[in-house]
Amino acid sequence: MIAPDTLSGGLADPATDAARAFRACLTALSRPGTIVALRGAQPPAPLSIAAGTLLLTLLDGTTPIFLAPSHDTPAVRDWITFHCGAPFAPAEEAAFALGTWAALQPVIRFAIGQPDYPDRACTLIIECPALSANGPRLRGPGIKDSAHLSLPETAAFQANRALFPLGFDAFLTAGDQLAGLPRSTIVEDI
Amino acid sequence: MTDRAYNFAYLDEQTKRMIRRAILKGVAVPGYQVPFASREMPMPYGWGTGGVQVTAACLTPEDRLKVIDQGADDTTNAVSIRKFFQRTADIATTEATSEATLIQTRHRIPEQALTEDQILVYQVPIPEPLRFLEPRETETRKMHELEEYGLMHVKLYEDIARHGHIATAYAYPVKVEGRYVMDPSPIPKFDNPKLSDSPALQLFGAGREQRIYALPPYTHVVSLDFEDHPFEASKAPHDCDLCGASDSYLDEVITDDRGSRMYVCSDTDHCRSRRAAGFTGRLGTPLATEAAE
Numbered sequence: 427m428i429a430p431d432t433l434s435g436g437l438a439d440p441a442t443d444a445a446r447a448f449r450a451c452l453t454a455l456s457r458p459g460t461i462v463a464l465r466g467a468q469p470p471a472p473l474s475i476a477a478g479t480l481l482l483t484l485l486d487g488t489t490p491i492f493l494a495p496s497h498d499t500p501a502v503r504d505w506i507t508f509h510c511g512a513p514f515a516p517a518e519e520a521a522f523a524l525g526t527w528a529a530l531q532p533v534i535r536f537a538i539g540q541p542d543y544p545d546r547a548c549t550l551i552i553e554c555p556a557l558s559a560n561g562p563r564l565r566g567p568g569i570k571d572s573a574h575l576s577l578p579e580t581a582a583f584q585a586n587r588a589l590f591p592l593g594f595d596a597f598l599t600a601g602d603q604l605a606g607l608p609r610s611t612i613v614e615d616i
Numbered sequence: 617m618t619d620r621a622y623n624f625a626y627l628d629e630q631t632k633r634m635i636r637r638a639i640l641k642g643v644a645v646p647g648y649q650v651p652f653a654s655r656e657m658p659m660p661y662g663w664g665t666g667g668v669q670v671t672a673a674c675l676t677p678e679d680r681l682k683v684i685d686q687g688a689d690d691t692t693n694a695v696s697i698r699k700f701f702q703r704t705a706d707i708a709t710t711e712a713t714s715e716a717t718l719i720q721t722r723h724r725i726p727e728q729a730l731t732e733d734q735i736l737v738y739q740v741p742i743p744e745p746l747r748f749l750e751p752r753e754t755e756t757r758k759m760h761e762l763e764e765y766g767l768m769h770v771k772l773y774e775d776i777a778r779h780g781h782i783a784t785a786y787a788y789p790v791k792v793e794g795r796y797v798m799d800p801s802p803i804p805k806f807d808n809p810k811l812s813d814s815p816a817l818q819l820f821g822a823g824r825e826q827r828i829y830a831l832p833p834y835t836h837v838v839s840l841d842f843e844d845h846p847f848e849a850s851k852a853p854h855d856c857d858l859c860g861a862s863d864s865y866l867d868e869v870i871t872d873d874r875g876s877r878m879y880v881c882s883d884t885d886h887c888r889s890r891r892a893a894g895f896t897g898r899l900g901t902p903l904a905t906e907a908a909e
Contacts, residue, residue, distance in 0.1 A: 441624035445676045448636045452674065456643045456817045456832040484640075486633050541761045545641040545650045567646050567793055568832035570815075591795060595644040608644035610793070610832075 432504040435468035437482055447483040454597065455606035459564050459573025461557050464604040467509075470501040476599040477524065477551050481510055484549075485522060490515030492536075494525020496553070524551045527578035534585075538592040547609070550596040554578065557600045563614045564607075574616075575605055583613040625672040626704040631655055635673035635828070639819060642830035647792030648760070649743050649827040657823065664697055664722060665823030667739035671720050674735060674819070675701065680708045682716035687724040687865070687882035694722070713885050723786070725807040727864050727886040730816035732833065738801045740822040743829065745789045745799040765797045768840060776845055785850070790837045797840070798829065805839065806851045806865045812837035854879040859890035860897035 437443035443466045450462045469478025485491060491512045493502065506512055517523060517535045530550060539547035554576070561576040562583075575598075577583060586593040586609055593609030607613075623629065631653075638652040657665040675681070681701055685694040689711040697720060698709050710716050713728040720737045730736060742748075746756045749767045759765065768789055775783045788805035792798050800811055801820060811818070811831060818831040831837060841847035852866045857878040864886055866879040878899055881887035891903040 440629060442677050444629065444632070445624065445674075446678075448632075449674065449676055451636075451640065452643070452817070455640055456830075484633060484637055486630055488634070489637070542757045543651075544645050544648055545638070547641070547644075549640070567835040568643075570834050591645050591648060595640070608832075610644060610646060 431470050431501065432508050435470070435478070435505065436509050437466045437479075440482075444483045447479050450604060451480060451483060451597070451606070454604050455568075455595070455608055457568045458566070458607055458611045459559065459569060459575045459605070461559065461575075461603050461605050463602055464599075465602045470499075470505050472497060472499070472553070473502055473505070473524075474553055474599045475602040476604045477553055478505075480551060480597060480599065480604065481506060481512075481522075481524070485510040485512040487511040487513070489521040490519055492517045492520035492523040492548075494523065494529035496526040496529035497524050520548055522549050522551060524553070526553050533582055533594065536594045538586075538589055538594055541592065544591040544593075547592065548594045550594055552578065552596055552598045554598050554600045557598055557603045557605050561616075563616050564611050565614065566611045568608070569611070575607070577607070577613065580613050580615050583607065583611070587612055622704045624677075624705055625675045625701065626657075627655065627669065627672045631669075632673045635669055638828045639670065639673060639830065642819070642828050643817075643832050645796075646831055646835050647796030647798040647829060649822075649829045651826055652828050654823045654826040658700075659696065661824040662741065663693060664720070664739035666821030666825075666828070667720050667722070667737050667823075668697060668700070668821075669823060670737045670819050670821035670828060671697075671701065671718065672705075674718060674737070675705050675707060677705070677707060679717045680710050680715055682710050682713065682719045682885075683721075684719065684724060684726070684883075684885075685722045686867075687726075687886075688884045690884060711885050712889070713883075723802045723804075724865070724882060725803060725810045727881070727883045730814055732815040734816040736814075736816050736818045738803075738818065738820045740799070740801040740820045740827070741824070742787075743799055743820065743822040743825050743827040745787075745797050760796060763795070765791075768797055769842075772840060772842070772845075776842075782841065782845055782847075788847075789840050791840060792831065793836050794838075798837075800837075804851070804865055805847075806849045808837075808839045808847070809849055852879055855897060856881045856887060856890075856900075857897040858900040859887045859895045860900065861887070861890055861895070 464476040467478035536548035596607040683694040685691040713726040787802040839847040
């Protein structure tokens with residue numbers, strides 16, 4: 427039996443809504459530390475609006491997704507299957523991974539790309555309680571001098587940066603807010 | 617008028633998602649060429665199919681698009697691509713650099729400084745800077761992997777040995793954030809300094825070669841050179857004959873069969889706005905006089 431919520435909550439006008447959503451994702455990832463609004467989808471709990479919209483914008487049948495225990499519920503699985511058609515996969519084989527920071531641990535199991543194809547790396551979608559411009563200092567491509575972002579921790583992102591040009595990329599979501607943290611960003615404790 | 621028979625911005629959603637994922641990976645690894653499944657577009661390879669696909673994946677209905685070909689808004693290629701997106705995406709267009717939110721370019725960076733609210737999309741013919749030195753993709757991929765760029769310096773050295781200076785005048789290789797050597801597309805080396813620390817996001821699309829790469833804003837880009845032969849952003853040693861600009865990139869136009877020539881700004885919007893502001897060059901007339909004729 428499919429819950430009625432499974433079939434609803436998609437984008438009202440898929441082509442233009444997804445275009446606007448992608449521009450928000452592009453701004454977030456190309457300017458780390460910038461927090462943008464991302465709306466459109468009405469996903470089932472515990473998925474945030476931003477994470478749900480991000481899934482509808484980037485996922486399809488060619489992108490295996492890993493659901494961390496925090497988000498591995500029948501409602502979320504059914505919703506992703508109906509709206510995106512993305513297959514579910516173990517952490518090591520996933521192109522996208524979704525969950526809270528605690529549930530995604532250990533993050534070293536996700537794909538970091540290959541030396542000759544660094545693009546074959548996982549994109550983490552980290553659900554956070556809130557996002558703000560307070561926290562560790564960020565430097566690197568996309569950042570004029572420095573920026574600050576409320577990251578769940580710093581050590582894991584520093585270890586990820588040390589792998590550059592390999593490493594995973596991350597989006598952080600909270601409610602209808604989105605921030606990006608590509609592998610190129612240098613994270614410093616303050 | 618929009619052709620409603622097509623999806624917004626021509627490409628289907630599945631294709632756009634694939635291109636969008638490639639763009640995001642390109643942004644995450646600046647200067648690295650991300651392979652993507654380039655589609656056939658309703659224009660031939662070499663006419664900007666890579667740039668068009670990147671533009672189509674990025675456009676929103678609120679965008680204002682500018683398209684330039686060697687700096688000019690009014691050449692066949694620029695006019696065709698602008699009309700293509702007017703028809704398939706029903707978006708606003710402009711020729712003014714300052715009014716555009718997304719600029720697709722063939723072989724130039726606009727003279728006017730770009731802002732944080734703009735995206736510059738380059739059309740790229742050969743994205744691999746090492747391709748003319750090493751034709752095998754397996755080998756160039758390995759060279760990027762191992763950061764083995766000595767061959768590129770040998771090429772620049774051979775320029776010096778043969779011509780006395782680095783004779784590469786366009787598609788001048790750059791190194792991005794100290795890691796990947798990148799082809800900036802065939803822009804004149806005069807434009808190379810504008811690649812670095814730009815407030816605008818820069819995206820590169822190569823349709824035939826199926827590669828997308830990116831320079832996020834404020835990315836450090838260095839033109840390769842030698843200590844005793846430093847990089848020099850050169851241009852013709854003249855002023856624009858229409859607007860008098862001394863600091864813009866110039867095209868040489870032959871005006872008769874007795875060797876007469878004139879130099880004009882390659883950026884038509886830059887030249888026109890200077891003439892509108894009252895600047896005139898050696899052969900120029902005020903813009904108002906020309907309109908009245």
